[in-house]
Amino acid sequence: MNLSVDIGGLRLKNPVVTASGTFGYGVEYAEFLDLNQIGAITVKGLSPRPSKGNPPGRIWETPCGMLNSIGLQNIGIETFIREKLPELRKYDTKIIANFYGDTIEEYVEAAEALSAADGVHALEMNISCPNKQAGWIAFGVDPVLTEKVVAATRMATRLPLIVKLSPNVTSIADMAKAAVDGGADALSVINTITGMAIDIETRRPRLSNIVGGLSGPAIRPIAVRMVFQAARAVKVPIIGMGGIMTGADAVEFILAGASAVAVGTANFVNPAAPADVLGGIKQYMDRHSMDDINTMIAGVIC
Amino acid sequence: MNRLFSAEIIRNESVDDRHFILELSPGAAVADTLVGQFFMLKPGESIDPLLLRPFSLMGFTVPGATHPNGTLSFLIRAAGKGTNILKRLPVGTCLTVLGPLGQGFPPIEEGERLIVVAGGIGIASVLGLVKVYQDVPLFYGVRTKGHLLLSPGMLNAISAEIHIASDDGSIGTKGNILELLEAYVFQLRKSFGGNIKIYACGPHAMLRAMAEMSLDAETYISLETPMACGLGTCLGCAVKTAGGIQMVCKDGPVFNIKDITWDEA
Structure with missing residues (x-):
């Protein structure tokens, strides 16, 4: 059975990766599953300098999902390279470094620093965090700015560049095209959907940031639809994500047009989720006598 | 394991x-x-x-x-x-x-004296201390007699020294358990020169009130927040401390009360 897929020059042994921000820096999960089994580990979003994130009141569970407004708390690229990357290099899996900057210059700085590190195999550019201030969010929702920031970052790295798109847009197809026009080798679809919850007794928002990103199975049909639309709009491979809990969920994304899938919020519910999702994909392929995962991609009949 | x-x-x-x-x-x-x-x-x-x-x-x-x-x-x-x-x-x-x-309550060293404090459901987090360490006084505050989660008989079976306070006086002393605690620590300090430790769990308001009291004791508290992963990776259960943001699930839930930054409410 061939499970290997190509994500814009990044060759994965299988299509299951972890979603940024849901798997720490990877090693925290080594006690629950064999990290060598995962196609790639995408690490928590990194910035050139450490970031302390938002004040408490950061998560709230909602029906079949959760809101978060962590605010991109991270240890910074330098500490990541010095302290976390040597541990990750011990595993036979690919490392995707998710990163962001507050300005175009910082995106470039981050991409250069991560590209120079030994053991980073691809970059995933976050232009779509719902927990940043309005000016920053424009990177992910204004196609002109998207193309501009991706193009500048493209010049700063020779690693496969994956751009993670925001679902908080009118046309995901237009955003996908803008990212590819800027030089993206692949796309991650989707980031969280902006949401809000209110404590009706105190009349205060549940999150200190007022709004946050909704993830989990609650957003899955939206994510599947956006992967389908993005896949039809561009030729680059797509990593599909949004509420994947099982192998069956992953297959749905692959049929919609994803070449790989990312397991996110499921890691919080089941720390062995990526291994279980991979097992479920294999069972599906067995049941349908498929010997190559690539024949499943965009296989939806409509 | x-x-x-x-x-x-x-x-x-x-x-x-x-x-x-x-x-x-x-x-x-x-x-x-x-x-x-x-x-x-x-x-x-x-x-x-x-x-x-x-x-x-x-x-x-x-x-x-x-x-x-x-x-x-x-x-x-x-x-x-x-x-x-x-x-x-x-x-x-x-x-x-x-x-x-997470991190539990630090083990009690030879020569230290432990006092356990619980408010309401907080008894669940600290009851084990009374079982592990013999002859430990337990201060247990509830709103009313009906809210006592363990019968006086059960409590007496695990500790010889139970102090109960209720808001309405229907069981134990009428008033706040922290008043009893304060008087107890004051008296103990007269006869005991060693390290006194207070391990507590209870409602936010109780823990916050403890932080504002000047008890002559090293105090550790167990905190509660919404939580997703439990492993320190989602960064959701943040708490403000003197050393910056920490995670209740991984750095806590037990913290030294001095380290917690209490927001303006």
Whole structure:
């Protein structure tokens, strides 16, 4: 059975990766599953300098999902390279470094620093965090700015560049095209959907940031639809994500047009989720006598 | 020792209309657990509710013939969807369990004196201390007699020195448990020159009031926040401390009270 897929020059042994921000820096999960089994580990979003994130009141569970407004708390690229990357290099899996900057210059700085590190195999550019201030969010929702920031970052790295798109847009197809026009080798679809919850007794928002990103199975049909639309709009491979809990969920994304899938919020519910999702994909392929995962991609009949 | 395991409910017993004791028989060996550490339980197999729920371990039994991996017991308040599902699960149901997690109460050293303080459901997090360390005074504050989660008989069986206060005076002393505590520490300090430690769990307002008291004792408290992963990776259960943002699930839930930054409420 061939499970290997190509994500814009990044060759994965299988299509299951972890979603940024849901798997720490990877090693925290080594006690629950064999990290060598995962196609790639995408690490928590990194910035050139450490970031302390938002004040408490950061998560709230909602029906079949959760809101978060962590605010991109991270240890910074330098500490990541010095302290976390040597541990990750011990595993036979690919490392995707998710990163962001507050300005175009910082995106470039981050991409250069991560590209120079030994053991980073691809970059995933976050232009779509719902927990940043309005000016920053424009990177992910204004196609002109998207193309501009991706193009500048493209010049700063020779690693496969994956751009993670925001679902908080009118046309995901237009955003996908803008990212590819800027030089993206692949796309991650989707980031969280902006949401809000209110404590009706105190009349205060549940999150200190007022709004946050909704993830989990609650957003899955939206994510599947956006992967389908993005896949039809561009030729680059797509990593599909949004509420994947099982192998069956992953297959749905692959049929919609994803070449790989990312397991996110499921890691919080089941720390062995990526291994279980991979097992479920294999069972599906067995049941349908498929010997190559690539024949499943965009296989939806409509 | 796998911290992700399945466990069978062997007892699910109401304490009153809101509180219940859940006792589990784990399907695999459980790592040694300090009082104050916690486990996360999945309320059923559904995706709604989605997340596991964190609960301090209230008690345990060691491995034996009937339960080869011992048992774990939790005192739980049915407060929302997840805990109400747990309350109704029949004996024999298997649950997904993650733990032990977090940092427990620091072990008491030779020559130190421990005082345990609980408010309401907070008794669940600290009761183990009274069992582990002999002759430890327990200060237990409740709103009213009906809210006492363990009978006076049960409490007396595990500690010779129980101090109870209730808001309405229906059991123990009328008033705030912290007033009794303050007087006790003041008296103890007259005769004892060593290190006094107070380990406490209770409502936010109680812990905050403790932080504002000038007790001559090293005080550790167990905090509660919404939580997703329990492993320090989602960064959701943040708490402000003197050293910056920390995670209740990984750096806590037990913290030195001096380190916590209490927001303007």
